[in-house]
Amino acid sequence: MSYKSKFKVWRGDADGGDLNDYTVDVNEGEVLLDVIHRLQATQAPDLAVRWNCKAGKCGSCSAEVNGKPSLLCMTRMNTFVPEETVTVTPMRTFPIIRDLVTDVSFNYEKARQIPAFSPPKGVAPGDYRMKQLDVERSQEFRKCIECFLCQDVCHVVRDHDDNKKAFSGPRFLIRAAELSMHPLDSNPDRAEFARDEQGIGLCNITKCCTEVCPEHIKITDNAIIPMKERVVDKKYDPLVWLGSKIGIHHD
Amino acid sequence: MSSLLERHSYDVIVIGAGGAGLRAAIEAREQGQKTAILCKSLFGKAHTVMAEGGIAASMGNVNSKDSWQVHFCDSLRGGKFLNNPRMVELHAKEAPDRVWELETYGALFDRTPDGKISQRNFGGHEYPRLAHVGDRTGLELIRTLQQKIVSLQQEDLREFGDAEARIKVFAELTVTELVKDGDAVAGAFGYYRETGNFVLFEAPAIIMATGGIGKSFKVTSNSWEYTGDGHALCLRAGANLINMEFMQFHPTGMIWPPSVKGILVTESVRGDGGILTNVEGKRFMFNYVPDVFRGQYAKTEEEGDRWYDDQENNKRPPELLPRDEVARAINSEVKAGRGTEHGGVYLDVSTRMPAEVIKKKLPAMHAQFLELADVDITTHPMEVGPTAHYIMGGVEVDPDTEGTAVPGLFACGEVSGGMHGSNRLGGNSLSDLIVFGRRAGLGAAAYVSALGEKRPTVSEADLEAAGKAALAPFHAEPQPGPDGAVAPAPENPYTVHTELQQVMSDLVGIIRREGEITEALQKLQSLRKRAEHAAVEGHRQFNPGWHLALDLRNMLDVSECVAKAALERHESRGGHTREDFPIMDPNWRGVNLVAHLVPGTNTIELTHKPVPTIRPDLLALFDRSELEKYMTAPELTVLDNPQAAAGEKA
Ligand SMILES: Cc1cc2nc3c(=O)[nH]c(=O)nc-3n(C[C@H](O)[C@H](O)[C@H](O)COP(=O)(O)OP(=O)(O)OC[C@H]3O[C@@H](n4cnc5c(N)ncnc54)[C@H](O)[C@@H]3O)c2cc1C
Numbered sequence: 014m015s016y017k018s019k020f021k022v023w024r025g026d027a028d029g030g031d032l033n034d035y036t037v038d039v040n041e042g043e044v045l046l047d048v049i050h051r052l053q054a055t056q057a058p059d060l061a062v063r064w065n066c067k068a069g070k071c072g073s074c075s076a077e078v079n080g081k082p083s084l085l086c087m088t089r090m091n092t093f094v095p096e097e098t099v100t101v102t103p104m105r106t107f108p109i110i111r112d113l114v115t116d117v118s119f120n121y122e123k124a125r126q127i128p129a130f131s132p133p134k135g136v137a138p139g140d141y142r143m144k145q146l147d148v149e150r151s152q153e154f155r156k157c158i159e160c161f162l163c164q165d166v167c168h169v170v171r172d173h174d175d176n177k178k179a180f181s182g183p184r185f186l187i188r189a190a191e192l193s194m195h196p197l198d199s200n201p202d203r204a205e206f207a208r209d210e211q212g213i214g215l216c217n218i219t220k221c222c223t224e225v226c227p228e229h230i231k232i233t234d235n236a237i238i239p240m241k242e243r244v245v246d247k248k249y250d251p252l253v254w255l256g257s258k259i260g261i262h263h264d
Numbered sequence: 265m266s267s268l269l270e271r272h273s274y275d276v277i278v279i280g281a282g283g284a285g286l287r288a289a290i291e292a293r294e295q296g297q298k299t300a301i302l303c304k305s306l307f308g309k310a311h312t313v314m315a316e317g318g319i320a321a322s323m324g325n326v327n328s329k330d331s332w333q334v335h336f337c338d339s340l341r342g343g344k345f346l347n348n349p350r351m352v353e354l355h356a357k358e359a360p361d362r363v364w365e366l367e368t369y370g371a372l373f374d375r376t377p378d379g380k381i382s383q384r385n386f387g388g389h390e391y392p393r394l395a396h397v398g399d400r401t402g403l404e405l406i407r408t409l410q411q412k413i414v415s416l417q418q419e420d421l422r423e424f425g426d427a428e429a430r431i432k433v434f435a436e437l438t439v440t441e442l443v444k445d446g447d448a449v450a451g452a453f454g455y456y457r458e459t460g461n462f463v464l465f466e467a468p469a470i471i472m473a474t475g476g477i478g479k480s481f482k483v484t485s486n487s488w489e490y491t492g493d494g495h496a497l498c499l500r501a502g503a504n505l506i507n508m509e510f511m512q513f514h515p516t517g518m519i520w521p522p523s524v525k526g527i528l529v530t531e532s533v534r535g536d537g538g539i540l541t542n543v544e545g546k547r548f549m550f551n552y553v554p555d556v557f558r559g560q561y562a563k564t565e566e567e568g569d570r571w572y573d574d575q576e577n578n579k580r581p582p583e584l585l586p587r588d589e590v591a592r593a594i595n596s597e598v599k600a601g602r603g604t605e606h607g608g609v610y611l612d613v614s615t616r617m618p619a620e621v622i623k624k625k626l627p628a629m630h631a632q633f634l635e636l637a638d639v640d641i642t643t644h645p646m647e648v649g650p651t652a653h654y655i656m657g658g659v660e661v662d663p664d665t666e667g668t669a670v671p672g673l674f675a676c677g678e679v680s681g682g683m684h685g686s687n688r689l690g691g692n693s694l695s696d697l698i699v700f701g702r703r704a705g706l707g708a709a710a711y712v713s714a715l716g717e718k719r720p721t722v723s724e725a726d727l728e729a730a731g732k733a734a735l736a737p738f739h740a741e742p743q744p745g746p747d748g749a750v751a752p753a754p755e756n757p758y759t760v761h762t763e764l765q766q767v768m769s770d771l772v773g774i775i776r777r778e779g780e781i782t783e784a785l786q787k788l789q790s791l792r793k794r795a796e797h798a799a800v801e802g803h804r805q806f807n808p809g810w811h812l813a814l815d816l817r818n819m820l821d822v823s824e825c826v827a828k829a830a831l832e833r834h835e836s837r838g839g840h841t842r843e844d845f846p847i848m849d850p851n852w853r854g855v856n857l858v859a860h861l862v863p864g865t866n867t868i869e870l871t872h873k874p875v876p877t878i879r880p881d882l883l884a885l886f887d888r889s890e891l892e893k894y895m896t897a898p899e900l901t902v903l904d905n906p907q908a909a910a911g912e913k914a
Pocket residue numbers: 279280281282283284285302303304305310311312313314315316317318319320401402437438439440454473474475476485486487489493494528653654676677678679690691692693694695697
């Protein structure tokens with residue numbers, strides 16, 4: 014079941030680089046990361062690639078496969094035909110460090126700008142009570158493995174470095190939504206923050222982020238659109254809104 | 265050399281950004297210490313992220329009969345009474361508070377109908393005890409602690425205008441050496457993966473939280489980070505490693521296709537009702553209930569099935585025995601020719617619950633099998649077999665402060681030893697991380713405060729040596745061949761690593777024999793020589809070949825400790841099974857095997873040390889008849905004279 018497959022892998026650093034051609038054995042059931050590892054072990058010991066879990070859980074192995082932002086460890090080789098040349102390049106939106114490894118510090122900076130969870134006043138640890146139905150909305154967003162593929166694909170920053178300052182990107186818009194929908198978060202200004210500081214207005218709902226998310230988080234429909242509505246509809250009905258925040262009232 | 269070196273000075277250095285390291289760092293920082301966190305991968309990607317099933321804490325939300333005492337007893341039983349009893353006590357008592365604390369940091373656990381944190385069943389736990397978020401609990405733990413650290417940084421930004429004033433993360437940085445001043449630790453030396461440049465962190469207190477050693481085995485659920493760095497760094501710094509023979513092989517790893525072999529299938533699959541069958545369709549676990557557990561498990565399939573709905577009147581099914589028992593049973597079934605096509609057994613939920621329930625309760629498992637193995641677990645059984653998963657052994661610590669034999673050096677999380685005895689119960693690791701992570705942070709902070717102005721210093725000679733050792737793979741010489749001739753080329757670190765994994769899996773794996781372990785020790789010696797000649801190509805920037813060449817030394821040190829202890833322990837217990845000594849021997853129960861370096865040399869030596877005794881008030885939580893299965897008659901005499909024992913305790 015083993016065959017030889019052709020690959021083009023981008024090699025280089027911040028000063029530039031090229032696609033290099035390799036021919037590597039591929040065995041039944043393998044994922045692209047297996048093949049990259051075989052390449053390291055047999056032909057290119059210094060090929061730089063990030064990975065950790067090899068199980069789609071840590072979000073380290075992000076790259077672009079034939080131009081599509083993907084996790085290397087979840088890209089099955091049987092999704093290609095054996096004759097096909099598979100092209101692997103680093104994420105385009107972030108500065109190159111070396112080969113397939115990029116500098117993703119942009120994301121950590123954006124994470125630090127979002128006000129943290131604000132615990133409810135007067136509720137002791139152990140006394141938090143929330144309904145499963147109410148936590149599920151935020152739980153969807155907490156599935157995020159921070160692979161930053163959505164950040165990579167989003168056209169607002171992909172080819173517009175200058176937008177990076179004003180736009181936090183889909184990963185952090187879902188963080189805003191997550192906190193906003195957290196039944197016990199006591200910060201009432203999440204939507205305003207998303208508008209004023211996270212640049213939610215720059216998103217024009219192309220849904221590319223949702224399409225690449227390996228966790229299948231409905232980034233646009235379940236997070237960005239509701240947040241936009243909250244921003245626009247400044248006079249949203251507080252009862253409907255607070256309904257999700259069982260028992261807790263902000264005044 | 266020193267001109268090329270970046271230097272930082274902190275009060276507390278935490279090596280490792282998993283659950284243990286992050287919780288320790290939060291505590292040290294909250295105690296007012298200037299704290300740095302160093303980690304090999306990006307912030308938020310440590311191994312803890314992979315944990316699936318849950319965090320054990322006796323909150324009693326699902327069954328109010330649960331209590332710290334029951335959790336204490338379950339953990340000791342699971343560890344076959346070789347655990348450090350004080351650690352088990354602290355762990356059982358403090359876990360609920362640590363879990364509730366996570367909610368104040370923003371964690372969102374699954375809920376019970378009355379809005380409390382939901383708890384699920386797991387092997388060896390008497391009551392539903394594991395707080396969880398579907399099957400991605402580790403992700404929730406890491407993200408919650410990561411976000412708590414960000415919130416501390418936001419505080420510092422407001423207060424000092426610098427987010428990193430009191431807590432900073434140095435990611436993608438590998439520590440290769442601890443440096444000392446006399447007996448005490450003085451700093452940590454390492455390199456940035458990105459640039460290959462060296463960096464020194466000077467600090468009077470270092471908390472080791474580097475996780476486990478699974479990458480020394482061929483089939484493992486562990487990630488590349490698990491090269492036993494912290495175990496080896498502590499050993500070389502003069503600390504003791506205890507119980508290294510106890511390696512947990514998780515019974516259910518994926519086995520097909522080969523590329524995913526070893527990836528974990530969470531125990532929740534069984535906790536939620538999944539059953540194990542052999543190729544003949546038999547639920548074979550009923551044949552493997554050992555005597556010590558006989559009274560606690562169902563005798564028939566019908567009783568086992570009823571237990572899921574009525575735990576008061578039925579016993580649990582034997583699929584939920586502690587992991588060592590289940591792993592050995594699977595091994596025996598396959599050996600007896602009753603295995604599946606790919607050499608495992610079946611784990612089935614498809615006949616046990618509706619597809620919708622499976623997708624809801626086990627979403628990550630459903631996706632994992634669908635995406636990696638083309639198996640839909642709602643309609644087909646999974647094929648599973650044992651995978652190297654967790655090292656019970658580790659750095660010997662003081663239970664209350666997590667201090668080691670080396671002043672200023674602390675350890676917590678998987679890298680520390682004692683808490684889990686010879687076998688860890690599922691869910692007891694995540695709780696261990698936050699209970700002892702916090703305590704290590706407190707211990708280190710207290711140590712630093714007590715030091716006052718007397719800070720240790722790092723000598724230039726030590727730095728020089730650390731730098732030289734780290735660069736050695738770039739200058740490796742070809743090694744002499746067997747007949748003295750020069751071998752054609754230096755060693756490839758990837759080849760040495762593959763052979764090391766083969767040796768450990770084949771010769772010091774799940775079932776062990778004297779001859780094979782001896783052979784392994786010889787092979788490890790020759791691999792060690794070859795590793796010294798492992799050469800790397802290219803540059804220092806993000807060069808995985810170089811990183812692996814440096815990790816090899818740690819894997820070899822740790823593997824030698826495992827093999828030596830495995831050879832020495834003449835019995836079978838928990839994560840150590842000797843075919844030539846198949847019995848669990850009460851005379852061995854009280855013995856910890858301690859690995860340490862002979863001072864001034866690189867020789868690893870093994871000594872015997874008594875397991876700390878269980879206080880009579882804690883011993884009294886068990887029936888005498890149960891204790892008799894584990895302990896020798898003289899050990900039980902305290903039970904005959906409780907007054908005298910109580911007096912002794914005070
Ligand atoms: C697939 C899987 C599922 C699991 N599920 C559960 C579960 O449901 N419940 C449970 O209780 N337990 C579970 N476990 C076990 C548990 O996840 C681990 O034991 C635990 O997460 C270890 O945490 P830690 O903080 O000790 O180390 P880790 O989370 O592994 O972190 C180690 C850190 O140390 C760093 N490090 C290592 N070496 C160096 C070095 N040389 N220099 C700098 N940094 C270094 C790493 O980069 C990393 O940041 C599971 C384990 C696996 C593999």
